[in-house]
Amino acid sequence: MSETRQTDVRIGLIGGSGLGAALAGQTVGTRHDLDTPFGKPSDVILETTWAGLPVFFLSRHGPGHVLNPTQIPYRANLFALKQLGVTHILASGAVGSLREEFKPRDLVIPDQVIDKTHRRIGTFYDHAAVHVEFAEPFCPVLRQMLIDTAASSGAAHDVHTQGCYVCMEGPAFGTRAESLMHRVWGGDLIGMTAMPEAKLAREAEMAYALVALVTDYDCWRRAMTPAPDQPGNTPAPLAHDPAVLLKEIIGNLDAATGHAIDLMRRTVQRLADHRDTLQTSPALHALQLAIWSDKKRIPTDQVARLATLWGRYF
Numbered sequence: 340m341s342e343t344r345q346t347d348v349r350i351g352l353i354g355g356s357g358l359g360a361a362l363a364g365q366t367v368g369t370r371h372d373l374d375t376p377f378g379k380p381s382d383v384i385l386e387t388t389w390a391g392l393p394v395f396f397l398s399r400h401g402p403g404h405v406l407n408p409t410q411i412p413y414r415a416n417l418f419a420l421k422q423l424g425v426t427h428i429l430a431s432g433a434v435g436s437l438r439e440e441f442k443p444r445d446l447v448i449p450d451q452v453i454d455k456t457h458r459r460i461g462t463f464y465d466h467a468a469v470h471v472e473f474a475e476p477f478c479p480v481l482r483q484m485l486i487d488t489a490a491s492s493g494a495a496h497d498v499h500t501q502g503c504y505v506c507m508e509g510p511a512f513g514t515r516a517e518s519l520m521h522r523v524w525g526g527d528l529i530g531m532t533a534m535p536e537a538k539l540a541r542e543a544e545m546a547y548a549l550v551a552l553v554t555d556y557d558c559w560r561r562a563m564t565p566a567p568d569q570p571g572n573t574p575a576p577l578a579h580d581p582a583v584l585l586k587e588i589i590g591n592l593d594a595a596t597g598h599a600i601d602l603m604r605r606t607v608q609r610l611a612d613h614r615d616t617l618q619t620s621p622a623l624h625a626l627q628l629a630i631w632s633d634k635k636r637i638p639t640d641q642v643a644r645l646a647t648l649w650g651r652y653f
């Protein structure tokens with residue numbers, strides 16, 4: 340592998356709730372204020388260096404967390420990272436737990452997604468039939484790097500190596516009936532931002548993996564406490580003070596954020612040491628067999644407009 344090809348590895352970091360603000364406060368470097376065919380991204384993209392690798396940080400929800408999950412300009416965000424030459428993305432996002440074993444403050448490296456969003460445009464290609472392979476929505480190479488890093492770090496907190504992320508539209512949280520349904524479906528986590536972000540990364544031929552930060556149990560799990568007039572552990576519903584519950588969730592998010600930043604920094608060091616392995620990410624060639632349209636019939640202005648994404652195939 341030549342040195343030129345090795346240095347082509349560029350890492351994008353997408354920070355979600357908690358981690359976005361934390362990383363933005365820690366990152367010093369070149370600011371890229373970009374425009375794209377899909378408008379402006381959520382925020383300026385900060386370029387810095389970790390472990391000798393170029394790293395590009397984007398806060399998903401924008402300054403001050405003003406963009407709710409539906410309003411996030413996903414297409415602009417991913418296109419802007421592609422413009423900067425990003426090849427691999429490590430993203431983060433806060434989630435609720437649908438399983439007893441996924442505890443608040445744990446980290447999860449999900450391997451599957453159920454997409455329940457319905458108000459978001461999920462493709463760059465409005466004027467062509469482009470069908471990327473998406474059976475495995477997260478890059479297996481990046482996921483393994485995260486898993487290996489977590490295993491070698493001796494972290495005291497739990498890092499789960501697989502899980503199914505249910506992506507809901509939001510911004511309201513779900514009902515208890517929906518939460519129970521998601522469990523029956525096989526969901527392990529509930530969040531609002533993994534889609535269409537992961538799908539757009541695949542369409543842009545960027546490898547993508549997610550670190551999910553568990554903040555609380557979703558509403559399938561009633562808070563329970565022993566009833567005062569009954570023996571043993573007989574459960575009775577306990578009504579939470581919303582202010583107390585919110586404080587608890589924020590505390591869990593802050594703790595998980597610290598763990599996630601540590602994991603991502605260590606993982607970037609591993610990526611720097613295994614640059615050749617990163618070139619095997621299947622996503623880097625996702626469009627090779629995905630463009631089903633007759634290329635001669637795709638409008639030339641659209642070919643040029645999206646040249647950053649698919650130009651090498653024309």
